[in-house]
Amino acid sequence: MNCRTVSVAGYGDDSYLCRTSSGVDSEFVRRLIRGPATTKASAWMDPSIPYTACVLGAASLYLLVRPGRPTVKVLAGLVGLTVFVWLATAAAGQLAGRGTWPEPFFLIFSVIAISAAVRMVTHTKPVYSALYFILVVLASAGMFLMLEAEFMAFALIIVYAGAILITYMFVLMLAQQAAEPGSEAEQAEYDRLPREPAAAVVVGFIMLALFTNMIFGPEDSVSQTLEPRYTEAEAATLAWNELDQMSILRDEMVDRYMEGRSPLKAEDNTSIVRVRDDGTAFVTVSPEGGAGATEDIDLPSSAKPVNVQRVGWALIAQFPVSLEVAGIILLMAMFGAVVLARRQIELGEAELHAAAGMSHYSDETDSTESDS
Amino acid sequence: MMSTLAMDAMSSVSLAHYLTTSAILFVIGLIGFLTRRNMIVMFLCTELMFQAAAIAMIAFGRFHLDVSGQVFVIFILTIAAAEAALALGLVVLLYRRRETLSAEAWSELREA
Numbered sequence: 235m236n237c238r239t240v241s242v243a244g245y246g247d248d249s250y251l252c253r254t255s256s257g258v259d260s261e262f263v264r265r266l267i268r269g270p271a272t273t274k275a276s277a278w279m280d281p282s283i284p285y286t287a288c289v290l291g292a293a294s295l296y297l298l299v300r301p302g303r304p305t306v307k308v309l310a311g312l313v314g315l316t317v318f319v320w321l322a323t324a325a326a327g328q329l330a331g332r333g334t335w336p337e338p339f340f341l342i343f344s345v346i347a348i349s350a351a352v353r354m355v356t357h358t359k360p361v362y363s364a365l366y367f368i369l370v371v372l373a374s375a376g377m378f379l380m381l382e383a384e385f386m387a388f389a390l391i392i393v394y395a396g397a398i399l400i401t402y403m404f405v406l407m408l409a410q411q412a413a414e415p416g417s418e419a420e421q422a423e424y425d426r427l428p429r430e431p432a433a434a435v436v437v438g439f440i441m442l443a444l445f446t447n448m449i450f451g452p453e454d455s456v457s458q459t460l461e462p463r464y465t466e467a468e469a470a471t472l473a474w475n476e477l478d479q480m481s482i483l484r485d486e487m488v489d490r491y492m493e494g495r496s497p498l499k500a501e502d503n504t505s506i507v508r509v510r511d512d513g514t515a516f517v518t519v520s521p522e523g524g525a526g527a528t529e530d531i532d533l534p535s536s537a538k539p540v541n542v543q544r545v546g547w548a549l550i551a552q553f554p555v556s557l558e559v560a561g562i563i564l565l566m567a568m569f570g571a572v573v574l575a576r577r578q579i580e581l582g583e584a585e586l587h588a589a590a591g592m593s594h595y596s597d598e599t600d601s602t603e604s605d606s
Numbered sequence: 607m608m609s610t611l612a613m614d615a616m617s618s619v620s621l622a623h624y625l626t627t628s629a630i631l632f633v634i635g636l637i638g639f640l641t642r643r644n645m646i647v648m649f650l651c652t653e654l655m656f657q658a659a660a661i662a663m664i665a666f667g668r669f670h671l672d673v674s675g676q677v678f679v680i681f682i683l684t685i686a687a688a689e690a691a692l693a694l695g696l697v698v699l700l701y702r703r704r705e706t707l708s709a710e711a712w713s714e715l716r717e718a
Contacts, residue, residue: 295634299641318630322623340619344627351631351654355638360647360707367650370631374661377624381668386676390660393683398653398690405694406646409701424643424708434640438633445629449622464671472671541673548673549680556677560684567688574695 284446287321290314292439298356299431311352318348339380347373358425360410364402371395385542470513473538477515478507480539480547487537488517507533624665632658644707645700649693656686 294314298307322341347370354366371394378387428434464472477484484507509515515537516530539547549557635654642648660679667675697707704711 291630295637299637321626337619340623344623347627348630348634351634354654355634355642355651360644360650363647363650367654370654370657374631374657377627377661378664380619381624381664383664383668383676383679386660386664386679389680389683393687394653394657398687401690401694402646402650405698409646409698409707422644422706422708424706424710425647427643428641429643429710431641434637437640438637441636442629442633445633446626449625449629469671541676544673545676545680548677552674553677556681560681563688564684567691571691571695574692574699 281447281450283324284321284450285443287317288439288443288446290317291442292435295352295439296431296435298352299428299435301426301428307356311349314352315345315349318345337380340377343373343376343380347377358421360406360425361403364399364406367402368395368399371399383541385545467511467513470515470535470538471509474507474509474513474515474533476544476547477537477539479551480543483539483543487533491531491533491537621665621669625662628658628662628665630658631655631661643709645697645709646694646707648709649690649697653686653690656682 291314294310294317297310298314319341322344350366350369350373354363354370357363357366371390375387375390378384378390477487488507507515507517514535515533517533518530632655635651635658638651638654639648642651660682663675663678663682665675667673700712701707
């Protein structure tokens with residue numbers, strides 16, 4: 235067994251990582267949550283970089299928002315994109331220190347997301363805005379995949395791009411004013427002209443400067459959490475502990491990997507996953523009836539709970555009340571939508587009968603039908 | 607599947623990158639909400655701000671090895687769906703009254 239030493243400052247005793255979930259040391263948990271006290275990013279970003287980026291981005295977004303010539307807009311968009319890539323590159327170079335370029339997938343997804351968002355905000359046709367927002371959703375689903383949130387990525391595509399945005403498209407098409415044939419302006423005036431673009435851009439980018447100050451700022455800021463603080467062994471320990479809490483899944487996994495390897499059957503009480511300090515896990519099994527020597531059986535790393543299982547477990551075990559409240563909110567929204575939608579139809583008696591295809595019936599039957 | 611922390615070891619994408627992207631998307635959504643005058647597009651911009659918050663939450667959760675961030679994004683999706691259903695119903699009602707989607711058509715509702 236390869237018991238690699240965990241190379242995190244502050245971990246004196248490697249046997250912490252060998253504990254089972256029932257016996258997890260509270261100090262270990264605290265360290266995993268907060269990180270070792272010495273964790274601090276080594277180099278801070280020069281604050282002039284994000285501030286300059288904010289000013290340039292504000293200028294380019296202002297040119298994009300207000301009505302103007304297309305060439306100016308294309309130039310402004312290019313400047314804005316370059317500024318973002320510059321910011322991302324500078325952040326990568328200074329914070330990670332492992333190279334000047336962030337991972338290409340991240341760069342692609344974020345460039346797509348940001349440029350589609352800019353296009354969505356600046357496009358004068360609302361239907362195109364909605365389509366560009368679908369692009370934003372798809373790009374951020376790609377980022378969710380990079381962040382190992384597979385379930386949320388697909389849920390986002392299904393719920394956002396598939397349901398919510400389609401509702402928006404329907405309403406846009408229902409409520410869109412038909413363009414007058416032959417008129418110069420195809421769009422309505424409220425779609426062509428922005429409202430206070432300069433003030434909005436200034437307010438927005440002051441806010442962005444605040445955000446970047448929080449992200450890249452020197453001390454007591456978000457950036458203390460920037461460095462990855464978990465070794466693979468620690469991450470594996472957390473995953474195994476989660477598996478240990480999910481009792482049904484744990485027993486299934488143990489039973490599955492028991493087959494063909496050992497004649498022993500895991501007893502329910504003994505099938506507790508235990509973790510070595512290199513991140514591998516094993517269960518101790520004893521022969522049926524309790525006689526004979528116990529045996530340790532390794533679990534492959536594919537036995538760890540996957541993203542969907544972890545999210546479902548967290549929903550049920552940690553946030554059950556929130557789940558119920560979310561369900562009630564959805565139900566109330568459904569009631570609200572039904573109530574809003576019914577009130578607008580106020581047809582007369584004759585139209586009701588015509589719509590129901592009953593206009594040839596006598597008055598007596600009609601009145602009973604329409605009362606119900 | 608890649609090992610859990612391979613992303614950190616191989617590439618140089620840090621939490622700051624995701625937070626920066628999220629902040630930029632949020633600010634773009636805010637600017638859109640302030641500048642657009644079409645009510646539906648204004649609601650779309652709020653959805654963009656939801657999206658930015660979701661990216662930030664999932665990034666935080668990933669870097670803390672905690673799935674609570676993803677659970678919160680599920681609730682964000684719920685709220686966004688409820689809001690879309692109600693807000694769009696209201697917008698359709700308002701459109702039927704004034705035959706326009708302009709938010710300024712209702713400016714008499716503001717404080718005089």
